[in-house]
Amino acid sequence: MLGSARPGAAGLTPDASPPPPLKAESRDLSFHYGNGFKALNAITMPVHEHRVTALIGPSGCGKSTFLRCFNRMHDLYPGNRYEGAIVLHPDNTNLLADDVDPIEVRMRVSMVFQKPNPFPKSIYENVAYGLRVRGVTNKNHLDDKVEESLRGAALWDEVKQRLNEVGSNLSGGQQQRLCIARALATDPEILLFDEPTSALDPIATASIEELISELKKRVTILIVTHNMQQAARVSDYTAYMYLGELIEFDRTDTIFFKPGRKETEDYITGRFG
Amino acid sequence: MSYVAQTPEQIRGLIAKAKRRDVLFVALGVIALGIGFATFLALFLDMLLDGWGRLRPEFFTQFPSRRAAQAGILSAWVGTFLVMIVTAAVAVPLGVSAGIYLEEYAPKNWVTDVIEINITNLAGVPSIVYGLLALGLFVYAFGLGQSVQTAGLTLALLILPVVIVATREAIRAIPAMIREGAYAVGATRWQTVKDHIIPYSMPGILTGVIIGMSRAIGETAPIITIGALTFIAFLPPAPVGAEFPFLSFEWLKAPFTVMPIQMFNWTSRPDPAFHANAAAAGTILVFMTLAMNGLAIWLRYRLRKNIKW
Ligand SMILES: Nc1ncnc2c1ncn2[C@@H]1O[C@H](COP(=O)(O)OP(=O)(O)OP(=O)(O)O)[C@@H](O)[C@H]1O
Ligand SMILES: [Mg+2]
Numbered sequence: 001m002l003g004s005a006r007p008g009a010a011g012l013t014p015d016a017s018p019p020p021p022l023k024a025e026s027r028d029l030s031f032h033y034g035n036g037f038k039a040l041n042a043i044t045m046p047v048h049e050h051r052v053t054a055l056i057g058p059s060g061c062g063k064s065t066f067l068r069c070f071n072r073m074h075d076l077y078p079g080n081r082y083e084g085a086i087v088l089h090p091d092n093t094n095l096l097a098d099d100v101d102p103i104e105v106r107m108r109v110s111m112v113f114q115k116p117n118p119f120p121k122s123i124y125e126n127v128a129y130g131l132r133v134r135g136v137t138n139k140n141h142l143d144d145k146v147e148e149s150l151r152g153a154a155l156w157d158e159v160k161q162r163l164n165e166v167g168s169n170l171s172g173g174q175q176q177r178l179c180i181a182r183a184l185a186t187d188p189e190i191l192l193f194d195e196p197t198s199a200l201d202p203i204a205t206a207s208i209e210e211l212i213s214e215l216k217k218r219v220t221i222l223i224v225t226h227n228m229q230q231a232a233r234v235s236d237y238t239a240y241m242y243l244g245e246l247i248e249f250d251r252t253d254t255i256f257f258k259p260g261r262k263e264t265e266d267y268i269t270g271r272f273g
Numbered sequence: 274m275s276y277v278a279q280t281p282e283q284i285r286g287l288i289a290k291a292k293r294r295d296v297l298f299v300a301l302g303v304i305a306l307g308i309g310f311a312t313f314l315a316l317f318l319d320m321l322l323d324g325w326g327r328l329r330p331e332f333f334t335q336f337p338s339r340r341a342a343q344a345g346i347l348s349a350w351v352g353t354f355l356v357m358i359v360t361a362a363v364a365v366p367l368g369v370s371a372g373i374y375l376e377e378y379a380p381k382n383w384v385t386d387v388i389e390i391n392i393t394n395l396a397g398v399p400s401i402v403y404g405l406l407a408l409g410l411f412v413y414a415f416g417l418g419q420s421v422q423t424a425g426l427t428l429a430l431l432i433l434p435v436v437i438v439a440t441r442e443a444i445r446a447i448p449a450m451i452r453e454g455a456y457a458v459g460a461t462r463w464q465t466v467k468d469h470i471i472p473y474s475m476p477g478i479l480t481g482v483i484i485g486m487s488r489a490i491g492e493t494a495p496i497i498t499i500g501a502l503t504f505i506a507f508l509p510p511a512p513v514g515a516e517f518p519f520l521s522f523e524w525l526k527a528p529f530t531v532m533p534i535q536m537f538n539w540t541s542r543p544d545p546a547f548h549a550n551a552a553a554a555g556t557i558l559v560f561m562t563l564a565m566n567g568l569a570i571w572l573r574y575r576l577r578k579n580i581k582w
Binding site: 104134 | 451582
């Protein structure tokens with residue numbers, strides 16, 4: 001089932017052969033919250049390089065939990081426990097290993113949240129922050145990188161005149177693109193999106209979706225979404241999760257047109273629950 | 274049939290009834306507020322009128338004197354000012370660090386819980402108890418003397434719980450989202466604290482500090498306990514001098530008096546002319562407190578303007 005491209009699917013990106021190299025792999029990943037609740041159960045799933053992988057499934061099935069394992073966000077709260085591994089290629093590092101510093105992981109795997117969360121600092125400082133924590137102080141380097149990231153997030157033209165204004169003065173969609181720029185500035189290898197458009201209107205949503213399709217040339221993307229059309233539009237691979245289990249993973253066109261499991265089909269066609 | 278009002282008349286009746294209660298509550302609120310405010314105003318005006326005749330420039334530049342008409346509050350306000358500097362210099366770093374530690378670093382276990390409960394309780398300990406503690410610890414055990422530094426340390430202890438609680442509350446008001454945003458780009462805990470937690474909680478911390486200070490400025494009991502003088506006709510040595518090294522900390526060791534003690538001293542004299550002095554000093558003390566609170570409001574407004582999520 002994993003990665004098998006079915007012939008006859010509609011002509012969506014990418015080409016059916018051969019499958020792109022792996023960027024990361026989750027191997028038998030289980031996760032326990034501090035209260036003892038087991039939110040993920042033995043998830044094994046590949047993440048292909050320079051592709052968009054969508055995580056879908058009903059509310060509470062563990063999509064956010066799974067996503068937040070990739071940058072060890074769960075380490076911020078006491079009592080949370082991982083089992084299994086998330087291996088990052090090409091260096092074969094297990095992100096979840098005890099001797100791997102979560103800060104190092106977050107330097108390689110960046111994240112954009114459900115609600116835009118710019119810092120109450122200037123637009124410039126928001127984007128530059130990831131570089132500052134890495135010790136970059138050279139003004140020219142910072143300027144270049146800020147511009148490059150804002151361009152990458154399709155926000156440069158709208159804010160270039162007011163880089164010193166507070167980021168929270170921007171519109172919701174602009175704030176979310178600012179957060180994307182902030183995540184891009186540090187050249188992450190993987191970018192995680194947790195329902196990045198759920199707080200945005202359709203126009204802002206469209207611009208973020210367009211941006212995601214553009215960004216995959218540079219980074220590998222994992223995105224949680226509740227919107228089936230969005231998953232179909234932006235992703236190359238889709239994982240369907242249910243109650244902490246990975247039910248099915250395949251190319252997006254396969255998942256949407258010829259799912260292997262009845263549960264997947266029911267969910268996608270809206271016959272779920 | 275139905276328990277819910279159905280006809281338009283019934284619905285209007287319900288709304289009218291609810292609105293009458295609304296009006297009633299507003300009226301009660303206004304009365305309560307009025308009582309509090311009128312009491313303060315009456316007391317304050319009475320004091321102001323009593324002391325009015327003494328409120329002139331010399332009052333601030335003269336030392337206390339045996340003759341009421343020549344007595345001033347120079348040593349008292351300078352003493353209050355210096356003691357407040359020591360209090361702030363000690364209470365702010367200690368209280369803010371403790372608050373940050375408890376909120377951001379301390380493991381969430383029963384030890385932390387016990388500390389937390391105790392800090393909250395400390396805020397309710399009568400101030401004279403702090404005075405006794407300071408007398409034993411600072412004056413006798415550490416040999417700091419009956420000095421500005423002892424008074425400053427004592428009042429710092431007194432307001433420490435207020436500063437800690439204000440710091441923690443200000444930190445808790447920062448959304449988890451913002452904190453996660455900082456960690457998500459690879460910030461360490463210290464970087465998150467330094468670049469985000471402290472700046473964003475600063476308005477709340479400052480408010481807490483100033484409220485604590487305006488409590489401390491009027492404290493009399495602990496200061497008397499540690500042995501402040503009630504009659505003092507000289508100033509502590511100046512902190513800045515003309516000769517190298519220009520800075521001097523001798524003032525820390527100087528004997529002192531403060532505004533409320535000066536007032537207390539004057540009110541206990543039989544001569545009514547001294548009572549006018551006490552009223553004038555009281556008026557100034559109230560203005561000092563109001564000014565501090567005004568500063569707190571202004572700072573909070575200024576700093577909050579750019580902090581929103
Ligand atoms: N901090 C936590 N402590 C304990 N249980 C949690 C915690 N956060 C989430 N859970 C539980 O873990 C399960 C998965 O939650 P998660 O947030 O990953 O779901 P989700 O698929 O992202 O849902 P949604 O689509 O609504 O965002 C849920 O049953 C939830 O109740
Ligand atoms: Mg979620």
